[in-house]
Amino acid sequence: xxxxxxxxxxxxxxxxxxxxxxxxxxxxxxxxxxxxxxxxxxxxxxxxxxxxxxxxxxxxxxxxxxxxxxxxxxxxxxxxxxxxxxxxxxxxxxxxxxxxxxxxxxxxxxxxxxxxxxxxxxxxxxxxxxxxxxxxxxxxxxxxxxxxxxxxxxxxxxxxxxxxxxxxxxxxxxxxxxxxxxxxxxxxxxxxxxxxxxxxxxxxxxxxxxxxxxxxxxxxxxxxxxxxxxxxxxxxxxxxxxxxxxxxxxxxxxxxxxxxxxxxxxxxxxxxxxxxxxxxxxxxxxxxxxxxxxxxxxxxxxxxxxxxxxxxxxxxxxxxxxxxxxxxxxxxxxxxxxxxxxxxxxxxxxxxxxxxxxxxxxxxxxxxxxxxxxxxxxxxxxxxxxxxxxxxxxxxxxxxxxxxxxxxxxxxxxxxxxxxxxxxxxxxxxxxxxxxxxxxxxxxxxxxxxxxxxxxxxxxxxxxxxxxxxxxxxxxxxxxxxxxxxxxxxxxxxxxxxxxxxxxxxxxxxxxxxxxxxxxxxxxxxxxxxxxxxxxxxxxxxxxxxxxxxxxxxxxxxxxxxxxxxxxxxxxxxxxxxxxxxxxxxxxxxx
Numbered sequence: 001x002x003x004x005x006x007x008x009x010x011x012x013x014x015x016x017x018x019x020x021x022x023x024x025x026x027x028x029x030x031x032x033x034x035x036x037x038x039x040x041x042x043x044x045x046x047x048x049x050x051x052x053x054x055x056x057x058x059x060x061x062x063x064x065x066x067x068x069x070x071x072x073x074x075x076x077x078x079x080x081x082x083x084x085x086x087x088x089x090x091x092x093x094x095x096x097x098x099x100x101x102x103x104x105x106x107x108x109x110x111x112x113x114x115x116x117x118x119x120x121x122x123x124x125x126x127x128x129x130x131x132x133x134x135x136x137x138x139x140x141x142x143x144x145x146x147x148x149x150x151x152x153x154x155x156x157x158x159x160x161x162x163x164x165x166x167x168x169x170x171x172x173x174x175x176x177x178x179x180x181x182x183x184x185x186x187x188x189x190x191x192x193x194x195x196x197x198x199x200x201x202x203x204x205x206x207x208x209x210x211x212x213x214x215x216x217x218x219x220x221x222x223x224x225x226x227x228x229x230x231x232x233x234x235x236x237x238x239x240x241x242x243x244x245x246x247x248x249x250x251x252x253x254x255x256x257x258x259x260x261x262x263x264x265x266x267x268x269x270x271x272x273x274x275x276x277x278x279x280x281x282x283x284x285x286x287x288x289x290x291x292x293x294x295x296x297x298x299x300x301x302x303x304x305x306x307x308x309x310x311x312x313x314x315x316x317x318x319x320x321x322x323x324x325x326x327x328x329x330x331x332x333x334x335x336x337x338x339x340x341x342x343x344x345x346x347x348x349x350x351x352x353x354x355x356x357x358x359x360x361x362x363x364x365x366x367x368x369x370x371x372x373x374x375x376x377x378x379x380x381x382x383x384x385x386x387x388x389x390x391x392x393x394x395x396x397x398x399x400x401x402x403x404x405x406x407x408x409x410x411x412x413x414x415x416x417x418x419x420x421x422x423x424x425x426x427x428x429x430x431x432x433x434x435x436x437x438x439x440x441x442x443x444x445x446x447x448x449x450x451x452x453x454x455x456x457x458x459x460x461x462x463x464x465x466x467x468x469x470x471x472x473x474x475x476x477x478x479x480x481x482x483x484x485x486x487x488x489x490x491x492x493x494x495x496x497x498x499x500x501x502x503x504x505x506x507x508x509x510x511x512x513x514x515x516x517x518x519x520x521x522x523x524x525x526x527x528x529x530x531x532x533x534x535x536x537x538x539x540x541x542x543x544x545x546x547x548x549x550x551x552x553x554x555x556x557x558x559x560x561x562x563x564x565x566x567x568x569x570x571x572x573x574x575x576x577x578x579x580x581x582x583x584x585x586x587x588x589x590x591x
Contacts, residue, residue: 012557081521095122215274222558396560502539529589
């Protein structure tokens with residue numbers, strides 16, 4: 001936790017809420033004390049932070065003013081498959097029932113974080129889930145916004161390693177009260193705009209802190225780790241601390257802005273992985289032919305319909321517009337001095353739209369924002385441009401290297417590839433308060449990715465359930481199973497301080513002795529009996545026996561390729577390796 005606080009103070013990581021005061025009120029205080037311009041407000045905020053009159057919320061996470069209050073979950077099954085330590089999320093985020101018996105051990109061991117005895121367990125006031133299925137997140141939400149599924153909407157689907165841009169087109173309209181994602185967000189924008197004049201009759205400003213970003217000049221911000229909060233240097237936004245920005249909020253116009261492609265897009269262009277692509281002339285050309293949306297006395301390209309948004313993405317994405325791909329290589333040439341535009345010259349006249357993709361899925365175009373070369377039907381493979389065309393790697397040196405001279409890696413002994421043995425059961429604290437009950441075996445529990453489903457999706461399909469015995473089973477080594485009297489298909493109970501799993505056993509010689517497997521990430525709503533050990537509450541899923549363990553070096557930033565880039569809820573965690581006690585379930589399963 002102390003390392004997390006250091007990372008936020010230095011601009012290595014974001015954290016929300018950001019400050020221990022409402023950022024709107026921070027601006028109002030600054031203005032009352034004479035700060036008017038953006039530069040004056042930022043200087044005032046830096047002074048307040050330095051003098052400890054304004055604090056980062058991460059320093060005192062249990063203070064009620066620093067609690068996260070509203071959680072809007074879009075599609076991710078955040079409260080189960082993404083929640084490393086699922087039962088802790090139930091306890092601390094939601095304040096509901098849980099199967100954890102783990103004691104809090106931070107008291108007395110943290111120095112930077114302020115310790116408080118928790119006043120209550122639940123912190124969230126409102127949880128909203130936008131989803132097309134009733135998964136765990138939806139079951140624990142206050143409001144579920146039913147979303148259209150893949151065949152009820154117009155959408156795009158691709159990832160960085162898929163060679164094709166996949167269109168999703170509506171075969172049937174959304175069922176019952178469900179709407180497409182685009183329509184749901186548009187409706188939320190309309191409601192916010194309708195309610196805003198009562199609370200915010202005029203636009204207002206707030207202060208926003210953003211971390212030092214990869215593929216920007218921030219890669220050179222901190223050649224050495226010095227803490228302004230320790231008096232080792234001055235707090236300088238974008239150098240020794242996060243960037244600070246004064247942002248204008250005009251909530252009354254939110255709906256209109258949602259429905260239109262505004263002028264700042266034309267002015268600022270497109271950026272990806274440090275490549276800036278100017279688009280002014282392309283915007284004008286697109287605006288002349290695109291559907292129109294009019295407000296504030298001006299016409300803009302329309303984003304009212306999902307297809308409008310899809311076509312905008314396709315027109316300005318270097319993966320789907322040959323001219324954009326060509327310009328991306330022009331930008332890379334200016335950066336590197338290499339000749340690279342030949343990689344996109346032959347595709348310069350290509351641009352896809354949604355109807356083109358519906359007629360035939362198309363491959364992504366070779367561009368400088370991704371490292372593959374797909375010309376001539378070549379399959380996508382990463383780093384071809386770096387190896388074959390000598391484009392520098394996105395590291396401090398521009399080369400691949402094994403030695404990491406960030407001071408955090410030096411401090412933790414990981415500046416070179418280093419073998420670290422797995423954490424012991426005693427050090428893990430997974431079994432500090434759990435006791436062996438009857439014939440019981442301690443096993444290392446691993447949670448690989450889904451075997452008969454995709455994450456937690458579609459496991460309830462009858463064909464998938466047939467493959468997996470109608471349940472997500474717990475895999476044991478045959479000799480380990482014999483030691484505790486478990487036969488194939490018996491019911492077992494696997495538990496630790498974090499939570500409990502109750503399910504059937506698969507006994508197999510293919511599983512190493514001392515190891516058990518429980519595949520990520522089944523819903524606890526399907527075929528999970530109650531646990532006699534944990535107050536007869538329902539057994540949980542994969543993350544019921546895991547807990548979040550943050551690796552400190554993965555919080556490091558401000559230097560070269562270690563800088564932050566948004567990808568996930570937080571730093572990668574060692575969540576797949578835990579210890580459990582396993583026993584044969586006594587008696588028949590209770591539902």
